[in-house]
Amino acid sequence: MTTVRTAPGLGARLSRSLALLTGVGLGLVCAAVYAVIALTLLQRQDETLDQKQAAIAQLLGERGPGHSVAELQHLLSDVLAGHAELSLRVTTADGQVIFDKAPAQSWPGKQRSFNVPVTAGPATSVLLALDQRGDNALMQRLAWTLACTAVGGALAVSAGAYWLVRRGLVPLHRLVDQTRLVTAHDLDRRLDGSGQPMELQPLIEQFNALLGRLDGAYRQMEAFNADVAHELNTPLATLISSSELALRRSRSAEEMRDVLGSNLEELHRMAGIIGDMLFLSHADNGSDARRDRVDSLAHLASEVIDFHEAAMHEAGLQATVVGEAAAQVDARLLRRAISNLLGNATRYGLAGTTVTVRINRVDASSVAVAVENSGPGIAPEHLPRLFDRFYRVDVARADADRNHGLGLAIVAAIARMHGGRATAESSGGTTRVGLLLRDA
Amino acid sequence: MTRMKLLVVEDEAKLADYLRKGLTEEGFVVDVARNGVDGLHLAAEGDYDLVLLDGMLPGIDGLAVLAALRQSQQTPVLMLTARSQVEDRVKGLQAGADDYLVKPFAFSELLARIQALLRRGRPTQTPAEATVLKLSDLELDLIRRKAVRAGKRLELTAKEFNLLSLLLRRAGEVLSRTELAEQVWDMNFDSETNVVEVAVRRLRTKLDQPFDRPLLHTVRGMGYVLEAREP
Numbered sequence: 001m002t003t004v005r006t007a008p009g010l011g012a013r014l015s016r017s018l019a020l021l022t023g024v025g026l027g028l029v030c031a032a033v034y035a036v037i038a039l040t041l042l043q044r045q046d047e048t049l050d051q052k053q054a055a056i057a058q059l060l061g062e063r064g065p066g067h068s069v070a071e072l073q074h075l076l077s078d079v080l081a082g083h084a085e086l087s088l089r090v091t092t093a094d095g096q097v098i099f100d101k102a103p104a105q106s107w108p109g110k111q112r113s114f115n116v117p118v119t120a121g122p123a124t125s126v127l128l129a130l131d132q133r134g135d136n137a138l139m140q141r142l143a144w145t146l147a148c149t150a151v152g153g154a155l156a157v158s159a160g161a162y163w164l165v166r167r168g169l170v171p172l173h174r175l176v177d178q179t180r181l182v183t184a185h186d187l188d189r190r191l192d193g194s195g196q197p198m199e200l201q202p203l204i205e206q207f208n209a210l211l212g213r214l215d216g217a218y219r220q221m222e223a224f225n226a227d228v229a230h231e232l233n234t235p236l237a238t239l240i241s242s243s244e245l246a247l248r249r250s251r252s253a254e255e256m257r258d259v260l261g262s263n264l265e266e267l268h269r270m271a272g273i274i275g276d277m278l279f280l281s282h283a284d285n286g287s288d289a290r291r292d293r294v295d296s297l298a299h300l301a302s303e304v305i306d307f308h309e310a311a312m313h314e315a316g317l318q319a320t321v322v323g324e325a326a327a328q329v330d331a332r333l334l335r336r337a338i339s340n341l342l343g344n345a346t347r348y349g350l351a352g353t354t355v356t357v358r359i360n361r362v363d364a365s366s367v368a369v370a371v372e373n374s375g376p377g378i379a380p381e382h383l384p385r386l387f388d389r390f391y392r393v394d395v396a397r398a399d400a401d402r403n404h405g406l407g408l409a410i411v412a413a414i415a416r417m418h419g420g421r422a423t424a425e426s427s428g429g430t431t432r433v434g435l436l437l438r439d440a
Numbered sequence: 441m442t443r444m445k446l447l448v449v450e451d452e453a454k455l456a457d458y459l460r461k462g463l464t465e466e467g468f469v470v471d472v473a474r475n476g477v478d479g480l481h482l483a484a485e486g487d488y489d490l491v492l493l494d495g496m497l498p499g500i501d502g503l504a505v506l507a508a509l510r511q512s513q514q515t516p517v518l519m520l521t522a523r524s525q526v527e528d529r530v531k532g533l534q535a536g537a538d539d540y541l542v543k544p545f546a547f548s549e550l551l552a553r554i555q556a557l558l559r560r561g562r563p564t565q566t567p568a569e570a571t572v573l574k575l576s577d578l579e580l581d582l583i584r585r586k587a588v589r590a591g592k593r594l595e596l597t598a599k600e601f602n603l604l605s606l607l608l609r610r611a612g613e614v615l616s617r618t619e620l621a622e623q624v625w626d627m628n629f630d631s632e633t634n635v636v637e638v639a640v641r642r643l644r645t646k647l648d649q650p651f652d653r654p655l656l657h658t659v660r661g662m663g664y665v666l667e668a669r670e671p
Contacts, residue, residue, distance in 0.1 A: 257660075264661025271544045272630055306599055307625040310639035336629040343633035 011165040019158030026153045030146035037142060041135045045110060049130055052086060053112055055079045060090070060116040060124050069098050077101075085131040092124050103131055171196050175204070187215035220388065227390035231273055231404050235266040269404075276406040280389065283413035289330035291418075297369060298324040300331060301357040304338040308346060316351030317373075323359040327367045327439045329418060334369070334437075337414040340407040341371035341433055348431065349373040362436065366420065370434025378426040386433070387412035387422050411435060444489040444558060445469045449479030449505065450520070451497050459492065462547050463554075476500035483509050490557055492550075495521035495532065503535050510536040516557045520545070546616050548662055573608045576668035578647075578655060580608055590651060599624060600643050607656065607666035616663035640664055 007013075059075055076099045080086050090099040110130040115123040175191060182189050190211060193204040246259040294300055298321045305312075305319045312319055319342070338357065345355045353374040362368050378386065382393045390405040411433070412422035419438030426432070446468045450456040453474075460470045471486065473479035476497040483491050483505075491509070495502040506517055519532045519540040532540050538560075539553055573580040577590045585601055587594040596604065603624045607615060617636040621627045640656070648654040657665050 261660025275630055307627050308635050310642045311635040314638050332628060335627060339631055
């Protein structure tokens with residue numbers, strides 16, 4: 001067995017790719033969310049500072065001499081009310097700090113320092129600061145949450161995909177179990193497609209069709225082996241027993257000659273069967289006909305009729321050739337095919353009738369040659385198997401010792417070697433068996 | 441006539457022995473080589489009238505032996521091949537074989553091919569063929585295509601006449617069904633039909649039945665022979 005380099009599993013591959021894709025997708029979304037929120041927060045901080053700066057400037061600017069420091073302090077605390085993140089220090093021109101809300105630690109990064117002109121004196125300087133730590137903590141939390149969501153989501157999708165693929169492949173595993181049950185001994189078993197997803201139906205159909213073809217071929221091969229064994233066994237049995245019998249006691253030269261002659265007949269018969277089988281095997285292996293131009297197929301057919309003249313005359317049959325064509329064929333093979341067909345026609349033809357060899361050009365590239373005889377006819381169920389090796393319509397024929405059932409198989413092989421096929425039809429007591437030849 | 445010298449190049453011991461025996465009995469001087477190297481050496485050194493060469497040999501195969509032999513010698517070569525594929529025959533003939541025979545073959549056919557090849561090599565030795573052939577009380581006029589036995593004209597068909605003339609030309613020699621089919625009807629394939637038997641049987645009814653002494657004999661398993669046997 002050859003080792004097949006297998007790709008990584010479908011489930012692992014899919015879940016890995018999906019995890020990666022989800023990770024990238026979620027990552028992008030999270031990054032966008034983070035960026036928008038960070039930007040918004042910064043904008044809000046600036047807005048708050050702008051707002052408060054304006055409020056403070058207004059408050060300090062409107063400050064008349066009548067306003068007491070305590071009153072001002074109170075008003076400034078009102079402005080800062082609800083904004084724990086803001087710190088403020090207001091220093092008058094003479095260096096007196098009239099308001100001081102210092103931050104818990106040092107002054108934070110985002111500061112505004114400005115002077116407010118006062119109508120009755122030098123400008124008051126203001127330092128306003130915004131503590132960003134709260135927002136920074138928020139952003140950090142957000143970042144962590146988003147990152148965890150992205151990774152978690154990707155992992156969840158990956159696991160889900162793995163599970164889905166596994167579940168999706170269950171029918172395939174079931175099919176594998178079913179195919180495992182098909183052995184050479186029960187090729188008639190078929191895959192059960194019920195409950196299988198639509199996508200697998202073509203595969204199941206094709207597999208079943210393949211099984212059907214295999215089954216047919218296997219049965220034919222088994223039958224063929226049995227037939228070969230049987231056909232060779234008969235002459236072998238005769239050979240063994242006649243040789244043993246001859247050697248049991250001393251025989252005259254005449255007797256021995258007779259035994260050897262009889263053995264030789266059986267050996268010729270075996271050689272004939274094996275020769276025919278070799279011929280068929282060469283044909284099966286794609287051996288082609290050696291084509292030459294034959295100007296008159298009718299002439300070729302009448303030569304073969306001459307060969308069969310005596311046998312046909314003895315069977316009370318006449319023979320004629322109807323039709324004519326010229327073709328590129330292997331004359332030797334075609335003679336052999338026609339000879340086999342005439343042999344069959346002689347065996348089955350009704351005495352007193354005529355056997356006709358019909359030749360006609362079917363189209364530009366094919367020629368039909370068929371031998372037609374009147375006789376008992378062949379039942380339709382036998383017709384398709386007529387060209388099978390060792391197939392006999394009539395199992396118990398008297399001439400079975402001469403006719404080993406390869407004649408028509410050879411006819412079919414010769415047709416195939418010419419790129420054509422064998423044809424057979426039988427109706428109304430007329431049987432026509434022949435070849436359709438591709439005329440290259 | 442001096443005895444013809446044959447070289448058999450065949451690795452299968454049983455077949456080689458049987459060829460040696462059979463051909464010696466037929467009056468040939470036979471040498472056997474069991475492999476291609478010995479075969480080529482003998483064929484090149486010895487003066488043989490014909491070489492029987494097996495197509496599949498250990499060492500160098502038959503076709504290679506043939507090709508090497510043809511470099512120096514024009515000795516007629518009859519190839520024996522186990523492969524019945526047409527291509528092999530064609531290859532053999534292209535490589536310079538004069539004829540081929542597919543295994544398994546009948547000894548009678550081998551003999552006929554050998555004799556044909558040897559005849560071909562010496563065309564001047566055979567005189568112009570007789571136009572009238574005779575055997576016992578049978579007479580065949582090849583020109584007028586007339587067959588007469590004991591003064592009575594035999595009514596033969598064209599093919600029957602050809603069959604009888606072949607048997608008569610080679611009287612005393614057993615001719616196989618395959619050879620008859622090839623020589624008389626030009627059908628060079630093994631047929632599973634019994635057409636030759638029937639043809640011979642019909643010839644016999646015309647040739648022998650009306651007369652006391654049969655001339656046409658069946659040699660079981662071998663074929664047919666035309667000869668006047670002592671009663």
